[in-house]
Amino acid sequence: MAVQISPSILAADFARLADEAAAVPNADWLHVDVMDYHFVPNLTLGLPVVEALRKATATPLDCHLMIADPDRWAPAYAEAGAGSVTIHAEAAKAPVRTLREIRSLGARAGLALSPATAVEPYEDLLGEIDMLLLMTVEPGFGGQKFLDIMLPKIRRARALIERHGGRIWLQVDGGVDAETIGRCAEAGADVFVAGSAVYGAADPAAAIDALRATAASQSG
Ligand SMILES: O=C(CO)[C@@H](O)[C@H](O)COP(=O)(O)O
Numbered sequence: 477m478a479v480q481i482s483p484s485i486l487a488a489d490f491a492r493l494a495d496e497a498a499a500v501p502n503a504d505w506l507h508v509d510v511m512d513y514h515f516v517p518n519l520t521l522g523l524p525v526v527e528a529l530r531k532a533t534a535t536p537l538d539c540h541l542m543i544a545d546p547d548r549w550a551p552a553y554a555e556a557g558a559g560s561v562t563i564h565a566e567a568a569k570a571p572v573r574t575l576r577e578i579r580s581l582g583a584r585a586g587l588a589l590s591p592a593t594a595v596e597p598y599e600d601l602l603g604e605i606d607m608l609l610l611m612t613v614e615p616g617f618g619g620q621k622f623l624d625i626m627l628p629k630i631r632r633a634r635a636l637i638e639r640h641g642g643r644i645w646l647q648v649d650g651g652v653d654a655e656t657i658g659r660c661a662e663a664g665a666d667v668f669v670a671g672s673a674v675y676g677a678a679d680p681a682a683a684i685d686a687l688r689a690t691a692a693s694q695s696g
């Protein structure tokens with residue numbers, strides 16, 4: 477699978493989101509971190525901002541829902557035009573129903589696992605998803621240090637995905653930068669979220685090109 481880069485707008489200037497989206501024309505996705513003060517101790521943005529962003533950019537939106545009730549809200553993000561909607565396994569009470577609803581609305585369905593959540597118990601859900609998101613920091617904030625202890629989990633997830641036909645994208649999110657992306661790619665990730673490493677750079681588009689090149693050089 478070709479490397480994909482999904483810059484997180486959590487690290488962008490929220491007062492200039494349309495300009496910040498335009499600053500990364502080479503991004504495959506725009507990663508939109510939705511937080512609700514309940515699932516995580518932070519509050520970011522919700523449906524009205526996703527709807528506005530949808531109109532402001534042609535880049536597909538990769539919505540990462542860090543919210544307490546994804547079963548209730550995830551379909552609305554697909555209806556708002558997100559290209560991909562990812563729910564957390566720790567929060568969803570009816571993940572199969574919710575993932576099916578996301579897909580039926582035309583979006584890709586993602587399942588996210590926080591660092592302490594093992595991937596193996598979710599093997600039976602792999603047929604319901606298009607992307608598995610492994611958090612490589614505790615969810616809630618950008619700018620945290622990459623957790624190296626997640627590398628074996630990335631390898632195990634890649635092996636599981638391959639056993640199921642290799643169709644599912646494997647996304648890593650948190651602390652992904654020029655120094656850590658190569659290890660993630662080598663371990664089997666193929667979609668890379670990067671917030672600070674892109675929007676903290678003087679030239680965000682050049683930072684994406686550099687991240688993509690490093691990941692491509694390390695992926696198997
Ligand atoms: O979901 C999250 C944080 O909960 C991420 O998407 C962060 O926004 C990534 O930011 P960096 O770690 O790359 O700065």
Ligand SMILES: [Co+2]
Binds near residue numbers: 484507540
């Ligand atoms: Co995220």
